[in-house]
Amino acid sequence: MIRRFAPYSQRLAWILVLPGLIFAAAAHAGTAPGSFQDIEKQRALFMTVYETAERGDWSAVEQLSLDEQRLLQRYVLWPDLRAAFWRASLDKAQTGELEAFLSEYGTLRPARELRYRRALHLARSGDLRGFQRIYEQFYQGQDIARLDCLSLHAELDAGHTARVDFRAKELWLVGHSQVEECDPVFEYLDEHNLLGPTDYSKRFALAVAAREFQLARWLAKKIDQRHIAEASLWIKAQSHPEDFLLGYAGLAGNETASEQLAYAAERLTYRDPERALTAWKTVSRHVRFSEEQRHRIARHIALWTARDNLPGAYELLRQLPVAAVNTDVWHWRARTSLRNAAWQTLLTDIASMPAAEQAKEEWQYWRAVALQRAGQLLAADAAFETLAKERSFYGFLAADELGEDYALAHAELPADEAAIAELQSRPAIIRSRELFLVGLDSRGRSEWDTVLRSLSPEEKRQAAILADRWGWHSRAISTAASLGEYDDLEIRYPLPYKDHFERSSSDASIAPTWAYGIARSESLFMRDVRSRAGAIGLMQLMPATGREVARQIQLPYSGVQTLTHPESNIRLGTSYLGRMAERYDGNAVLATAAYNAGPHRVDRWLPESGSIDARVWIENIPFNETRKYVKRVLAAKTIFHWRMTGELRRLSDTLLQVSAPLDTEQLAAR
CATH class of the missing domain: 1.25.40 (Serine Threonine Protein Phosphatase 5, Tetratricopeptide repeat)
Incomplete structure (x- = not known):
């Protein structure tokens, strides 16, 4: 019930x-x-x-x-x-x-x-x-x-030069450019001839190792022509990797040259794995590379060939020497077999993984599917039965295979009112709470997280309840999760800004449960949070995207101020999600992936012809972050639907086939 x-x-x-x-x-x-x-x-x-x-x-x-x-x-x-x-x-x-x-x-x-x-x-x-x-x-x-x-x-300035030399050289001898406040000190070192060729050579090596080639070129000018030439070669390997590889014959056969060629091969692989493979086969026949370099480049090319779903990917992965195999190789062997519907091979791939990898939900699920497709129905059902106990993307899919209810039982964290009262009497808790209430959220989060480090597990449980009562959902969710407390679904899947989510989702012709899944996955409902990439607010919009969507829906736009305003961010985020849904004919899988990685990437990931099972397509998303994101959002969408309606909606029912893009004639016929 x-x-x-x-x-x-x-x-x-x-x-x-x-x-x-x-x-x-x-x-x-x-x-x-x-x-x-x-x-x-x-x-x-x-x-x-x-x-x-x-x-x-x-x-x-x-x-x-x-x-x-x-x-x-x-x-x-x-x-x-x-x-x-x-x-x-x-x-x-x-x-x-x-x-x-x-x-x-x-x-x-x-x-x-x-x-x-x-x-x-x-x-x-x-x-x-x-x-x-x-x-x-x-x-x-x-x-x-x-x-x-x-x-x-x-x-x-005080004339204490004896105290300066050693520490100044320590600060100078790094593989990156230092802050500008160091310039006067470094000028002192240079003017007093305290930096010699050996020092510059050491820093040059550090800069090269850090792939800071412009710094390396500047340092080389202080050494000799050989280092200047080396820096120029590194820069060419970085900016024109294919030309660099094809010009291998002009390079000296030394350790530096082989590492430059290996680096160029890695760079070219990101752009075009097939061309990288062709060039690498030629170069590796004529240049002596270390075993580590050969393994690293062979693995790199094989993995990107698989990620880009190119012909011959599985064979390249299979041929890798044992010493070149790592976790990514195990995973992409299995994903490639999955995409090829090679069920027996998939079973072998999963069985070859270390036990800890085999035990992960994704491989337990695909092992069960492979057993099912191979006709081993009892073994498949047993595996699905175990997995269906989990409240997760794969747990829901396993339950769908069996026609069972989802593991959605809510277990409220028990509140100790005396402990809660004592917690909220602590000055640091008061400060973090007030910082949140006055809108200084990031400062409040910082102080809250500092307080948590001094609390016992039971005090943390009560703190999670307290934060939830305050409506401080990011702290409630993260505090409960830090304890492994996942069963209080009111805390873990709250419904803040409910009217705004429902109204804006309706305007965008999408389900509010989907918008909630996006917001929770993007920000844990933090209205002011900014990602390293520059996305801002509850639904993590890039400023340029926010500006464009605001223009389309005629919403006044003031940059960061608009994006950190919850109601405005929800309007913009749901509108953008609605546009992605429209672009992909209502396919929530593709629209969710596009929300995270951008539609230009999702378009490249579509099959060239025919269609593919959405589950298989998700598993073969090249970016780890986007793959995990899509699973997380769709599972959260399922839970939010139950939270808002009390009804179960099958996850499998929302996973539409992923089809090749329509050609010009098909688009015209619409």
């Missing part, structure tokens, strides 16, 4: 008592106002003045009444407000006032950040002695290159 969840409105009652709980916690922390309503007033005042303070303007605070100013000064985030103001106005800060603040709040993150900014400000404004005092007390020995170089500059 599938249990329906209580609507969010019924869970809101707990949150209505929050001000009183926060007041009690603040009182315990020694920051309590006169009544429990004051914390909401403090929060509102903080949000009113923070933005102007962050710009170095304190006038908004000064315009508050004296009572409001006193109330704000008792707020747990008062240090954050003062630090934000001073970070933007260090040139006007009174030294005594600033040092008193740092002395009182020095262990808090805003004070630590302010101290770092102040140290940089002193150095850049020429007060090297003032900088040095701070450096020696707080930063010496922490290996922060920027500060270390500024300290050495201060030593030089």
Whole structure:
């Protein structure tokens, strides 16, 4: 029997008592106002003045009444407000006032950040002695290159050259360009002839190993013509790998040349595995390569031939020497057999994996499918039965094979109200919570995660419940997951911004459960999060994509401000997802992959003709991240459907065949 969840409105009652709980916690922390309503007033005042303070303007605070100013000064985030103001106005800060603040709040993150900014400000404004005092007390020995170089500059300024030479050379002798603060120190080394050819040769080797070839070329000019020529060859191998490989005959037969050729082969493989294989066969007959190089390049070419679904992939993978085989090879042998529907070979491929790999859900599932296709039905059903107990992509597919219900049983984490009350009385918990409530989410997450490291497992369980009650879903989900607590589905699959998701999804003609699956997988519902690639917000949109979609749906667009606004991000994300669904004729598998990797890549991954089982297509997605992402989103979509309706929707029913793109005549006939 599938249990329906209580609507969010019924869970809101707990949150209505929050001000009183926060007041009690603040009182315990020694920051309590006169009544429990004051914390909401403090929060509102903080949000009113923070933005102007962050710009170095304190006038908004000064315009508050004296009572409001006193109330704000008792707020747990008062240090954050003062630090934000001073970070933007260090040139006007009174030294005594600033040092008193740092002395009182020095262990808090805003004070630590302010101290770092102040140290940089002193150095850049020429007060090297003032900088040095701070450096020696707080930063010496922490290996922060920027500060270390500024300290050495201060030593030089004071005439203490004997202290500089060794550490300066350590900072210089790295395989990458150092921060600009190191330039004066490195100039000192150069001007005083403290860097010789041996030093430059060592750094040249480090730069080459790090594939920092432009730096290597600059260093080579300080050595000799041989190194200049070597750097030029590395750059050619990087930028024109095929030409470099075809010109192998002009290279000296030494270790450096063989590594340059191997590197060029790797670069060409990314672009065109077939051309790389042809060139490598020729070069490897005439150039002496080490066994490690031969294995590395053969494996690289074989793997990318398989990822690109090119002819001969399985044979290349099979022919690899035992010493060249790694986890990727085991996986792509199996994936290639799967794509070729070579079921007996697939069984052999899986059996050849180490036991730990065989035990993973994906290979347990495909082993069961292969057994089924090979006519070993009892063994297949037994394997499906075991896997169907899992609440996962493969667990759901296994249950579909057997026609069984999904493993969706919800088990609520037991709440210990006394423990929760004690937790939320801790100053660090109060601070992280208030940072979240005022919109300084990333700072709140950082402080929350720091607190977690000091908690016992049981305290972490209660902290997960507490974060969920606050609506801080990213911390609730991640905290529960860190304990292996996966069965409280209200915590793990919450429904924030429900009205917005439903309305925006309806406008985009997609299921809200799908949009929820995307948002949870992309951001864990963090409204301000940014990826390394530059995607922003709940549904992780790139700024250029956000701008284009905003133009299409006539939504006012202000860049980051729009993308970090939850409702706007949901509108843009669902609209873009809807466009991907339309592009791929409602195929959720392809649209989900395109949302992650881009439609231009998905188009390249489509079969050239006919169609392929969506499960097989997913397993053969070349990018590990996108493959995992599609599985994660589709499993989450299934769970969110159950969460929102109490009904089970078969995952298999949503996996449409993946077909070759329509040709021009077919498109015209539509």
